Amino acid sequence: MNRLTPLLLFMVMILSSCNKETNDYVTAFPYMETDKGKWGMITNDGEVLFSQEFKNQPTVVRNGVFLVKNEANLWEIYKAEKKPEKIGSEYTGATIFSNGRAIVCEKDKYITIIDTEGKTIKTLDEIDGKRVNTVFRFQEGYAKYIAGEDYGVIDMDGNSVIPSNYCAIMDCSDGKFIAIDKKYKTEYKSFCYDKLKYTVLNTKGEILFEIDGSEYNQVGKFKEGLLPVCVKKKDSDTEIWGIINEKQEVVIKPDEKITGIEQIRNGMFTYYSEGGWGLMSLEGKTLIKPKYNYLSFDGDNRLMAYNWDEDKGGMWFVDTNGNQLNKEPYRGAWGFEELDNKHALVMRTDRSYSIIDEQYENLENLPKMVHAENMMGDDAVECNYLDIPQLLDKLNVNQNGMEGVSFKSTPETAVKALSKFLYQYGDEKHPGTSAFWFKDKSKISYDRMTDNVYLSVEINFYGNISYSVSEGQGGYNVEWCDEDNGRKVGYMWNDVKVKSFRLKFSNDVTMKGKLDRMLQELKKRMRKAGRVVKENSGAMVVALDNNRTALIYMQPKEIVMEWGDIGSPESLSIHEYDGVRENLSLTPDEERADGENQDIDMPTDEETATGYDNGEAGDNSYGNTDDIQEPEPDAYD
Template identity: 60%
Template sequence: MNRLTPFMLFMMMILTSCNTTDSNDYITAIPYQETEDGMWGMITTEGEVLFSKEFKNEPTVVKDGMFMVRNEDNNWEIYKAEKKPKKIGSEYTAATLFCNGRALVCEKDNYISIIDTDGKTIKTIDKIDGKPVSRVLPFYEGFAKYMTDECYGIIDKDGNPIIPADYCLITDCSDGKFIGVNKKYSTYYWNNHLDNIKYTVLNTMGEILFEIDGTEYNQVTKFENGLLPVYISNGNTEMWGIINEKQEVVVKPTKDIMGIIEIRNNMFTFYNKDGWGLMTTEGKILIKPKYNTLSFDGDDRLQAYYLYKDGKGHVKFIDINDNQLGKETFSYATKFSELDNTHSLVQMQDNSWSIINDKYEHVANLPKIANAEYKLGDNPVECNFVDIAKILDKLQISQNGMEGVTFQSSPKTVVEKLIKYRDNEDHRYPKASAYWFQNQSIYEYYKTINNLYASVEIEFYGDMSRAISDPKEAGNKDVKWYKNDMGISYAYLWNDEKIKSFRLEFANDAMMRGKLSRMLDELKKRFKKAGRVVKENDGAIVIALDNYKTAFIYMKPKKVVATWGDIGYPEDFNISEYDGIKEDLSNKIYEEEYGEN
């Protein structure tokens, strides 16, 4: 069975909740094909064909009587789900499904907006508290998370701010509450120093109800039915339990519970080394842990998934006593609660598709369904307006380096400054330990700035760190010593290498799509001020920098790259292949784009 770390569990709660439907906000129709390569139609959950063979590209499901489909320019178009679909609004680079009459959308080169089911703009979300909004997640329980300055806040269905963007993480609204980690604890949280943080619990008015100290509970998820799963670590042992809104212990954390996802009617799904099962808050096991996943589908029904030795997954519906509901198992099945609470879209073991009702009977008179999909909208919706000059200002790009790092910076300095941009699920050693960087000379990370993604590589002349076993090698340096199973002491030591070069890349995905030429021109302009142009054409430039290093900026069909440092003599570069280059706006992925300089 696969194990879930506390961080993975917390992120699962954040991500999965975004696609859960409100009780009065159901999915009412599903896109389908009558033949494998045919056009797409739409069928209701009750089996009525709304239309058939209408769209070349796959539509989303229908919510609030609306659905979306990508056009040939890869932009969303929104339609009313009628016998003859009627288009509303404009075209959008990103959009969510409708939820209670509201959807989040973004037009090309524009800010995020909220629209109604007629396509009318309710509010444009360009700035909140004077700061540009880079992304907004789908509405959930009438509220949505937004991001500005890489922190999260909350808005209501009309775009009014409820909670300021003071949190490096915050859950969706659940049980009328939000749980966040204040940005002042960001470094501690991302470095897994959970004893140093506090979780803030807020209501839908934005009022702080109470805080949960990380020294007491290292990790929490979200409230359900007034109860909250919590995690504590006892050495290498993961223990989960449950507390209530008064922070009273309802289920004492124990090593037999290594994960808790859902709570309903004083029952909860839990995980341990044997798999997922079901237990009451009084400690009675209703379903022994054995499934690969187990989740509630209503109050007294669950959806269970089991992976057999033949590698095939089987889905079935069960009651709280593990009795199978209906006689069939499926390769895939939506929850009833994900649709209209009375139907489920299922894929049979022979790969055919069908719809069943809550008596686990197949809906009568269905058309032939060669393929059906459960396609949702975007999550998140990202702002498409880009101020490229401000983006590069935030990266602090200069001929001597970027982000406060220069050619004279040591590996230790680079890691300490930039470690927050790297993920690490292995907590055997601290995130910024020299252990992670032995035998590697390149430090790489990805960064999001106002919803724009940058890939960075910093190359050193030699390895960043090394393992040592002789204390004499450490000298006067403060290092932490470990012992292996043989009793041999060892430690990890930073090397004194200097930086050889920097490499910055922007791909034409998300909000950079269609903007590569603008990025290329801005990078050219900045580096021209720092040296002498040796070679230049429409798609590339080579500059002899004033610090006796070289800068090479170029554009490929799917990306723009700037690399500078000790990368060769300017006169030796051949830039003819970049002359007349154009950005490719198709969805095609270039294999030759990977692994090149």
């Protein structure tokens, strides 16, 4: 899956968090007066609500409240007042409020919808009879959710609007959803968009029409009844973009000069061509030449234009003819629409922020602001409830194997049993269950997610799993394939048995803070399956009743269990695991993702290596595979 760069994540956040129809605006934002100080809060018109109040950075204010992490890394909610008043509980995950609703989850509980007083509107344990794993931030009054491995949509009160029958869904835009039916899951995960169909639904969950991926390889989001679409040229990776309407009539014919379309608004659209972003009318007239590194609407007749190289201009507000509106270039900005349509927050120089009015004048009597950030809370909230015994039962973890594979399994039967988890295998020539993928390999490995728990599995065999044979060799069960060089090659399964299993749980998502509970449950199960030979606080070795060995141990970020032919119980050392405790600190990647924290500093060249030809971008189109939220390959169950 393509990934958004930090810049484009910032752009997506700005563009998606505006909601003109409901006036659901940001009304205040966090700032710091000194590099080593604490965070305060200032309103759009420059009134300081409080200063030097919070050690951790708060979110922006919407609906009169904001969120901030405490020392236990849990979200707290406060009313945006001179003396902030805490409301509600503490949460492992929380989105920013939208129209008086937020998605939250308390420790060891299911996801809930709450109001601005912290009162529960609805508990989202199950939707349409399926356990809910994840719920995303509200957009246009609706939120996507994941149940099992599939996506659906709920309204502001938690009622099901679109059942979880889709492997991907875009956020609501222009009152429509674009989704991919789960029957196309294999094609979607393999990026074979020409072999799937996009389903367009309304906010009642009714299917309006379908778009064939063989005609339009990628699609953007609807805006003003129009949809950006992509055509991939034959025998080339080149993608050209155009626009269709709700009747699927061509409004802008896909053109080689247009290799990306971002936003559509007021009879105009931003487009990418020959290394830059410009503005064009729906009649095909160029209004602003494609000369900017990024260009986005900030109102019907105003745009924000970025040049990363400050020597070439920095960031400017421009009109639809490209005329500069502000008197000085900025390093970055949160536009007028992001706030109240009357003010914008700008970064004038390094560590110098200001608020400007509609005449692009700096407001007077502002405090010194060396940092000001657009923190929006979590983009998605994960369920934190976990029944560990039930999880292990679901995985069928026992002394003889797991997930339908045992020590008696052959490679062929093991691969078939695990086929739905082996998404990394399979192409047009070789299905994922083909012996081709395991030639000269002695183990099957896969990562996946179930009940919001990440797990990694390795199954080792006594020898190679499969091998290749030339034409004329082999028996009746050879899988023959015509290779690119014209030769016919066959692949056969070896008749070898399973040697050992390795199961690892990482302390991500729901498992965070629960490693010790998992350790104790695994110990309990293996203790019943044999004789404990060694044990300390962080590990255990068991001589199993099936004449094999089990080793269970804790590391700071994971729990591992290995069992099978892994050595004699007496030979295994567990001294290094004694006293090990779970490390609850965030990884660098988690810290970057935590709270969707986005500064408005001008991104570096490295950050803005956007890879436009690969279709990476933000709000309205151009890289729709990022807008359609998908689970990681090999992940969800």
